[in-house]
Amino acid sequence: MSNVIQLLPDSVANQIAAGEVIQRPASVIKELMENAIDAGATNIQVITKDAGKSLIQVIDNGCGMNETDARMAFERHATSKIREANDLFALQTMGFRGEALASIAAVAQVELKTRREEDDLGVQIAISGSEVESQEPVQCPVGSQFSIKNLFFNVPARRRFLKKTSTELRHIINEFQRVALANPQVAVTLVHNDVPMFKLPAGNIKQRIVSMNGKQMGSNLIPIDTDTVMVKISGFIGKPESAKKTMGDQFFFVNNRFMKHPYLHRSVMDAYDNILHPETVPAYFIFLEVDPQIIDVNIHPTKTEIKFEDERAFWQILNAAIRESLGKYNMMPSIDFDTTDQIQIPVSQKSGELVEPTVEINPFYNPFEEEKRNTGSGYGTGGTATFSSKVSAQGWENLYSENEGNGLPDFSELANTEMAKQEQAADTTNQEPVQQTFLSGGASEETSGSHRFFQLKNRYILTSVKSGLMIIDQKRAHERIIFEGFVRTLQRGASLSQKCLFPEELHFGPEEMGMVSELQPDLMTLGLELEQVNDGCFRVLSTPAGLENVSASQLIDGILTDFRDGEVDLQKEVTEQVATSMAQRGAIQYGKVLSPPEMGELFDQLFACMVPNFSPSGKTIISIMDMEEMQKRFM
Numbered sequence: 001m002s003n004v005i006q007l008l009p010d011s012v013a014n015q016i017a018a019g020e021v022i023q024r025p026a027s028v029i030k031e032l033m034e035n036a037i038d039a040g041a042t043n044i045q046v047i048t049k050d051a052g053k054s055l056i057q058v059i060d061n062g063c064g065m066n067e068t069d070a071r072m073a074f075e076r077h078a079t080s081k082i083r084e085a086n087d088l089f090a091l092q093t094m095g096f097r098g099e100a101l102a103s104i105a106a107v108a109q110v111e112l113k114t115r116r117e118e119d120d121l122g123v124q125i126a127i128s129g130s131e132v133e134s135q136e137p138v139q140c141p142v143g144s145q146f147s148i149k150n151l152f153f154n155v156p157a158r159r160r161f162l163k164k165t166s167t168e169l170r171h172i173i174n175e176f177q178r179v180a181l182a183n184p185q186v187a188v189t190l191v192h193n194d195v196p197m198f199k200l201p202a203g204n205i206k207q208r209i210v211s212m213n214g215k216q217m218g219s220n221l222i223p224i225d226t227d228t229v230m231v232k233i234s235g236f237i238g239k240p241e242s243a244k245k246t247m248g249d250q251f252f253f254v255n256n257r258f259m260k261h262p263y264l265h266r267s268v269m270d271a272y273d274n275i276l277h278p279e280t281v282p283a284y285f286i287f288l289e290v291d292p293q294i295i296d297v298n299i300h301p302t303k304t305e306i307k308f309e310d311e312r313a314f315w316q317i318l319n320a321a322i323r324e325s326l327g328k329y330n331m332m333p334s335i336d337f338d339t340t341d342q343i344q345i346p347v348s349q350k351s352g353e354l355v356e357p358t359v360e361i362n363p364f365y366n367p368f369e370e371e372k373r374n375t376g377s378g379y380g381t382g383g384t385a386t387f388s389s390k391v392s393a394q395g396w397e398n399l400y401s402e403n404e405g406n407g408l409p410d411f412s413e414l415a416n417t418e419m420a421k422q423e424q425a426a427d428t429t430n431q432e433p434v435q436q437t438f439l440s441g442g443a444s445e446e447t448s449g450s451h452r453f454f455q456l457k458n459r460y461i462l463t464s465v466k467s468g469l470m471i472i473d474q475k476r477a478h479e480r481i482i483f484e485g486f487v488r489t490l491q492r493g494a495s496l497s498q499k500c501l502f503p504e505e506l507h508f509g510p511e512e513m514g515m516v517s518e519l520q521p522d523l524m525t526l527g528l529e530l531e532q533v534n535d536g537c538f539r540v541l542s543t544p545a546g547l548e549n550v551s552a553s554q555l556i557d558g559i560l561t562d563f564r565d566g567e568v569d570l571q572k573e574v575t576e577q578v579a580t581s582m583a584q585r586g587a588i589q590y591g592k593v594l595s596p597p598e599m600g601e602l603f604d605q606l607f608a609c610m611v612p613n614f615s616p617s618g619k620t621i622i623s624i625m626d627m628e629e630m631q632k633r634f635m
Helices: 010-021 025-038 067-071 085-089 100-107 157-158 165-182 205-213 216-218 262-271 311-328 368-373 391-404 412-429 474-492 510-525 550-566 570-586 598-608 629-630
Strands: 043-050 055-060 111-116 123-129 132-138 143-149 186-193 197-198 221-227 231-238 251-253 257-258 284-290 386-387 453-458 460-465 468-473 497-507 529-534 537-544 622-626
Touching: 025 043, 025 055, 025 100, 025 143, 025 165, 043 165, 043 412, 067 123, 067 132, 100 111, 100 284, 143 186, 165 186, 165 205, 165 251, 165 257, 165 510, 205 216, 205 231, 205 284, 221 311, 231 311, 257 474, 262 311, 284 311, 368 497, 453 598, 460 474, 460 598, 468 474, 468 598, 474 510, 474 570, 474 598, 497 550, 510 529, 510 550, 537 550, 550 570, 622 629
Parallel strands: 043 186, 251 284
Antiparallel strands: 043 055, 055 143, 111 123, 111 143, 123 132, 186 197, 221 231, 231 284, 251 257, 453 460, 460 468, 468 622, 497 537, 529 537
16 A cells, blocks of 8 residues: 655645735735844835735845845745744744745745845845746845735635735735834835835834824824833823724734734723723724743734733733823813712801801602603603503503403592592692603603604614504614615715815825725715815715714714725625615614604604615614513513
């Protein structure tokens, strides 16, 4: 029997490794920029075409390599950072495993030009699919120049799974920002399709944050600085009022290495507890300096996941440091002592006698009558469904008549007596009959006349139907109504919009600018007209009709949140997703008190929709409790 276990060829092994290390063009840029940082570069240029699918060029002015090192750098597990296993727990550099260049060369066409300062000539190496095609001397500046062409040219399945250009460009920007923030002392430039996107000069961390995110970010930063035995924490956090619904300005760095750590992110969010708007996330740029021996960065091929020796201690230290910074800059809410029911201490007069405070007592005050006046009529803020005295009496009589002969007590006399008392009270005060109320936590509703809707907890609309009790989620119902209105607008190709008297200016980072520019035609179709003022700034000229209560910034913020991680290729799906996002932001919110006519109109519009049962995101709008279930509850 022949042997079945065989060694893989180096080219195949490198392609397998590339599947873990090189996931997309952004992974190539990350690895090459980190190698340039380790080479001592002070200036790095990144040039891409078609979001890196056609060309990735990284040029640095680092130390460069000689002919032998340049050839060895493309061998698997060839590295200058590690000599023994213990070196893995004392890492101070970015790359160390020696897999990046070997993986890149396995799935792309690579050309390297490099020269050291002490050499007269450099070396040029061309590699395609792990095969060295040429190696020759060349005249070039000090440093290294990598040109990566036709990524995944020999792995068609991987190339088909690359996203569209705008999505891949967002990933490139993310990786570029992470390396740039971790190394503010290095000047970095990003050019895409011959258009400069970033040109960041060397400086300190605050200058790097401002130059990357715009001048408006500078006034929203709070410094953080804490030094303990375990960790030194520095950097900046955002003011609570500048928090956004979109993720993207949240950065953790450990020993200048970017990391993702959901556990520490919860520590940050806990420190901002009760001072943020709902569903918003503050910006933070936090740098942790720790002993390399108490962390492990070698648990994931991309080195973005880091394991701490004592995560709970880091959580507490970080949480306390952020709370301290927020309190130091008066970002935490101040304590407002309530003076209600406060004991009044007698004050001393010049004569030395104590003057007792006077207390006025009204013996005729009835707090229950005050409650009736506040909640008994109209649509008050704390009101509930109301019933007139005659209706209440009628209810008692009906209860008696329906249960006559069943052994129940006679309530008719009690009802008549109660109604007589209320009418007598009304005659003595010369006022309208006081309505009886029952508290259910919902909005005020009248049941007399044609009003057949109730609002429960300012969240659900209740109405009687033939099969039982129908419960409608008011927010989801309004989402469905707005969504189908937008869809009809898209089908007609024209929308109703309202011009802004005072145009609002919206500022975006480079990543958000790309998304807004991509979505601008669809937003225009839906009535949200934007005009680009300059790089990073748009002016809102008009907003969709019917959404006047929602600001354009809230709409755009929500739409970018939906599109940041989503991948939509077809134009139809893009417009429908925009319509869904705008419907979610423009719908009435929970807690909104609705009058009976408003609930009736919402009910009618909902059942005029094509799909009244589900919201645009697929959630249930209508639920019916049938009579059998209701009867079981009273058995």
